[in-house]
Amino acid sequence: MAESGLVAVLDYIRANHERFVSELSDLCAMESVSAWGRSLEQTAEAVGQSLERAGAKVSIVKTSGQPIVVGKAEGGSDRTIVFYDHYDVQPPDPLEQWTAPPFEPAVRDGCLFARGTADNKGNLMARVQAVEAWNRAGGGLPISVVFIVEGEEETGSPHLEEFTRENAAWLGRADGVIWEAGYRDVTGRPTVSLGVKGICYLELTARGASSDLHSSMATLVPNPAWRLTWALATIKDKDERILVEGFYDAVRDPTREDLALLETIPDNSAETASRLGLEGLLLRLTGHQANLRNFFQPTATICGLLSGYTGKGEKTVLPSTAMAKVDFRLVADQDPADIESKVRAHLARQGFDDIEVRAFAGERPARTDPKSPLVGVIRRAMSRVYEQEPVVYPTMTGSGPMPLFTDLGLPVAGFGVGHAGSRVHAPDENISLEDYRLGTELVAALLDGDSWAG
Amino acid sequence: MAESGLVAVLDYIRANHERFVSELSDLCAMESVSAWGRSLEQTAEAVGQSLERAGAKVSIVKTSGQPIVVGKAEGGSDRTIVFYDHYDVQPPDPLEQWTAPPFEPAVRDGCLFARGTADNKGNLMARVQAVEAWNRAGGGLPISVVFIVEGEEETGSPHLEEFTRENAAWLGRADGVIWEAGYRDVTGRPTVSLGVKGICYLELTARGASSDLHSSMATLVPNPAWRLTWALATIKDKDERILVEGFYDAVRDPTREDLALLETIPDNSAETASRLGLEGLLLRLTGHQANLRNFFQPTATICGLLSGYTGKGEKTVLPSTAMAKVDFRLVADQDPADIESKVRAHLARQGFDDIEVRAFAGERPARTDPKSPLVGVIRRAMSRVYEQEPVVYPTMTGSGPMPLFTDLGLPVAGFGVGHAGSRVHAPDENISLEDYRLGTELVAALLDGDSWAG
Numbered sequence: 001m002a003e004s005g006l007v008a009v010l011d012y013i014r015a016n017h018e019r020f021v022s023e024l025s026d027l028c029a030m031e032s033v034s035a036w037g038r039s040l041e042q043t044a045e046a047v048g049q050s051l052e053r054a055g056a057k058v059s060i061v062k063t064s065g066q067p068i069v070v071g072k073a074e075g076g077s078d079r080t081i082v083f084y085d086h087y088d089v090q091p092p093d094p095l096e097q098w099t100a101p102p103f104e105p106a107v108r109d110g111c112l113f114a115r116g117t118a119d120n121k122g123n124l125m126a127r128v129q130a131v132e133a134w135n136r137a138g139g140g141l142p143i144s145v146v147f148i149v150e151g152e153e154e155t156g157s158p159h160l161e162e163f164t165r166e167n168a169a170w171l172g173r174a175d176g177v178i179w180e181a182g183y184r185d186v187t188g189r190p191t192v193s194l195g196v197k198g199i200c201y202l203e204l205t206a207r208g209a210s211s212d213l214h215s216s217m218a219t220l221v222p223n224p225a226w227r228l229t230w231a232l233a234t235i236k237d238k239d240e241r242i243l244v245e246g247f248y249d250a251v252r253d254p255t256r257e258d259l260a261l262l263e264t265i266p267d268n269s270a271e272t273a274s275r276l277g278l279e280g281l282l283l284r285l286t287g288h289q290a291n292l293r294n295f296f297q298p299t300a301t302i303c304g305l306l307s308g309y310t311g312k313g314e315k316t317v318l319p320s321t322a323m324a325k326v327d328f329r330l331v332a333d334q335d336p337a338d339i340e341s342k343v344r345a346h347l348a349r350q351g352f353d354d355i356e357v358r359a360f361a362g363e364r365p366a367r368t369d370p371k372s373p374l375v376g377v378i379r380r381a382m383s384r385v386y387e388q389e390p391v392v393y394p395t396m397t398g399s400g401p402m403p404l405f406t407d408l409g410l411p412v413a414g415f416g417v418g419h420a421g422s423r424v425h426a427p428d429e430n431i432s433l434e435d436y437r438l439g440t441e442l443v444a445a446l447l448d449g450d451s452w453a454g
Numbered sequence: 455m456a457e458s459g460l461v462a463v464l465d466y467i468r469a470n471h472e473r474f475v476s477e478l479s480d481l482c483a484m485e486s487v488s489a490w491g492r493s494l495e496q497t498a499e500a501v502g503q504s505l506e507r508a509g510a511k512v513s514i515v516k517t518s519g520q521p522i523v524v525g526k527a528e529g530g531s532d533r534t535i536v537f538y539d540h541y542d543v544q545p546p547d548p549l550e551q552w553t554a555p556p557f558e559p560a561v562r563d564g565c566l567f568a569r570g571t572a573d574n575k576g577n578l579m580a581r582v583q584a585v586e587a588w589n590r591a592g593g594g595l596p597i598s599v600v601f602i603v604e605g606e607e608e609t610g611s612p613h614l615e616e617f618t619r620e621n622a623a624w625l626g627r628a629d630g631v632i633w634e635a636g637y638r639d640v641t642g643r644p645t646v647s648l649g650v651k652g653i654c655y656l657e658l659t660a661r662g663a664s665s666d667l668h669s670s671m672a673t674l675v676p677n678p679a680w681r682l683t684w685a686l687a688t689i690k691d692k693d694e695r696i697l698v699e700g701f702y703d704a705v706r707d708p709t710r711e712d713l714a715l716l717e718t719i720p721d722n723s724a725e726t727a728s729r730l731g732l733e734g735l736l737l738r739l740t741g742h743q744a745n746l747r748n749f750f751q752p753t754a755t756i757c758g759l760l761s762g763y764t765g766k767g768e769k770t771v772l773p774s775t776a777m778a779k780v781d782f783r784l785v786a787d788q789d790p791a792d793i794e795s796k797v798r799a800h801l802a803r804q805g806f807d808d809i810e811v812r813a814f815a816g817e818r819p820a821r822t823d824p825k826s827p828l829v830g831v832i833r834r835a836m837s838r839v840y841e842q843e844p845v846v847y848p849t850m851t852g853s854g855p856m857p858l859f860t861d862l863g864l865p866v867a868g869f870g871v872g873h874a875g876s877r878v879h880a881p882d883e884n885i886s887l888e889d890y891r892l893g894t895e896l897v898a899a900l901l902d903g904d905s906w907a908g
Contacts, residue, residue: 035767091769097665155768201768210731211551214879215781216851218753220735220744225756226690233687236680272674277664281674290674299672302679303771308758309779313489314609314655314814315545316781317757317879325763327669327770360768397670425668425771
């Protein structure tokens with residue numbers, strides 16, 4: 001019965017593929033950039049309508065920030081799976097590097113290009129459409145489903161905790177959370193991720209004279225661009241070692257199980273480098289060493305630099321300000337507030353207490369046990385749809401509010417419709433339409449009782 | 455006769471002040487930004503027309519770059535003074551820091567604000583108008599005058615050498631060159647400068663992956679913003695010492711006469727710092743040490759930095775490129791081509807041969823002997839107009855193609871209509887209308903035979 005249900009559901013997904021892509025395109029056309037505070041309420045409304053069409057009961061929950069869309073659909077068993085997604089997207093800058101405008105979704109070479117296709121509207125809609133398929137073609141959902149779709153994931157989810165705290169009682173009884181993001185790897189294998197890295201995002205500003213000056217005054221006037229450069233150079237050295245005192249103190253060593261999991265992860269270093277136009281990865285890492293660093297090491301990244309004259313040609317100016325945006329990706333058990341205070345202390349100790357530090361909302365790292373039953377369920381569903389075993393990663397290398405769910409004792413795992421060339425957070429973000437269909441089928445298989453029977 | 459001539463000339467300048475300001479405003483409204491290659495031929499035409507109205511014979515000389523406007527006006531003696539000026543201006547960026555649009559000249563608080571007012575259209579027009587005054591009200595010019603007005607000063611004067619080489623025979627017989635720029639100091643005293651610093655202007659570019667990436671990839675992908683930061687930090691240290699090997703080798707020690715001249719230069723460090731919104735000057739320098747550094751030390755200045763996301767809020771991006779614009783102001787006898795090759799060698803030696811270096815047209819430093827008769831002529835003219843002795847600086851701290859003239863054996867000295875708050879190369883560039891009138895009177899006095907009588 002369940003098996004025949006799934007067959008009909010998969011047929012429905014294939015038959016409705018074009019409409020599903022069209023619905024996704026409509027959602028990606030909405031400019032829901034949370035950093036800009038734009039179009040967010042309208043996008044939340046649109047998500048709510050999609051959930052209602054799929055057969056869920058929807059409530060738009062107000063927060064101190066952007067609304068959270070909650071959709072609940074009853075299933076035929078006492079199991080409940082939670083889908084965590086978000087309807088906001090990253091800013092599309094730099095615009096000039098997009099082949100076509102970022103909010104005018106377009107299909108090229110079998111891929112749908114638009115900001116948000118991979119992160120995270122594609123996954124959101126695949127999950128909504130899988131629920132619709134069960135309700136329309138499968139005789140109803142085998143298990144219950146809850147959607148939690150927020151609008152501030154890309155700005156650090158500052159108001160999701162209000163929601164998870166207030167709803168902890170019923171949330172904590174769920175069987176697991178499917179995280180927002182996931183990708184087929186550079187060789188096309190499906191992947192599952194069992195955690196997130198944390199993040200501490202800082203904006204550093206150095207100030208000099210009260211206005212920009214002719215650079216001939218550089219003999220006598222401090223230059224904030226130099227101050228910032230010197231300060232940044234004390235944060236990380238050429239060997240990629242982060243020099244902030246105590247930065248690595250809380251880093252948890254990989255367990256024997258972590259290391260065993262690493263052994264199952266293929267060495268895609270050459271393919272990854274080639275796809276990115278590089279001769280090799282950072283520090284010429286390959287294989288186990290690359291994977292160890294990728295999943296278990298924190299980073300410090302200059303995300304942006306701005307000072308003085310940046311147009312074409314020459315302008316001999318002594319700038320009055322210089323700005324850097326720097327993110328630190330954190331691993332268990334680092335804490336963003338602790339890292340922020342360590343960076344501040346480091347700058348002061350190095351003689352850079354003139355540099356202003358502004359911190360954006362930080363996020364903690366989180367990890368789920370690879371032996372959790374949820375991981376087995378996902379493995380079985382993936383094998384049914386992709387006809388190959390997934391690669392299981394101990395953590396995503398990105399960040400998100402996963403600790404709000406793992407704190408409730410819930411296992412959390414992420415997968416999705418992206419691929420290794422999806423250019424998440426970058427120009428020409430895209431997903432393959434085949435991945436979109438398969439990803440929708442995977443969600444349908446996950447919701448099938450047989451996947452949970454083990 | 456000459457004295458009564460000057461009295462009438464000064465009366466004419468005062469009587470025509472409003473029209474003169476209006477003519478200057480018209481010229482400043484032209485967007486002759488040489489870095490953009492915009493409006494330059496029209497501006498050259500306008501300058502030629504002004505010179506013709508003043509009584510000069512004009513030729514617009516074609517070069518491989520922008521045209522040079524040459525104006526010749528015969529005087530009543532065999533002396534000839536050359537005015538070197540330029541009709542191009544710096545880019546007006548950052549636009550948002552201007553109180554009013556940079557190419558819409560406007561008077562506020564007795565000052566005329568627009569790009570080019572101080573550098574260099576104000577000086578150019580003051581000189582043209584002084585010639586007009588002698589021809590209309592003074593019975594003709596006491597000495598001959600040649601204007602050389604180029605359109606590429608702000609981009610390193612790459613084609614002026616063609617002109618000075620082809621015209622070396624008659625140019626070399628002139629009695630001296632009045633340089634384009636000059637300012638009253640922070641206490642209001644008129645100043646004369648007897649040289650220029652050289653300049654080597656470089657654009658450094660670091661490249662990483664073929665596109666911007668999600669910053670979660672920072673474990674494995676090199677970040678050009680870090681590469682650039684580390685490379686820059688090897689160029690100059692926190693103590694303002696330039697670390698490029700051999701950088702100081704050609705620096706000429708100040709002579710006893712240089713040091714004697716320095717002793718006559720007032721200590722304006724406190725006023726300068728205060729005007730710039732600083733608690734103190736760089737390295738807390740004051741007095742003799744500040745002046746020594748200002749006139750006899752080279753600099754390395756980050757003029758611009760650009761990488762990744764520079765908008766508001768947070769974007770977790772791993773940039774694909776990072777760019778810095780860096781200028782080196784050079785003192786006698788440093789050479790820009792030598793400095794460029796030393797910077798390239800330095801970067802290679804430090805392990806940064808991946809960083810691309812693009813050099814813009816460099817300029818050499820130049821110096822004129824303080825004992826030159828021209829300096830005495832200017833001192834006398836200044837005393838007549840300002841009723842105080844000028845401050846004589848051994849060199850400007852800016853750059854220009856002065857070596858093309860000193861190479862011909864000509865003494866060169868600069869003065870002009872700017873003031874310490876003129877914000878040259880910066881937003882809200884301006885001159886005071888009183889300085890403009892006095893500066894025009896000074897040129898008229900310089901052209902008077904009595905100033906040359908000694």
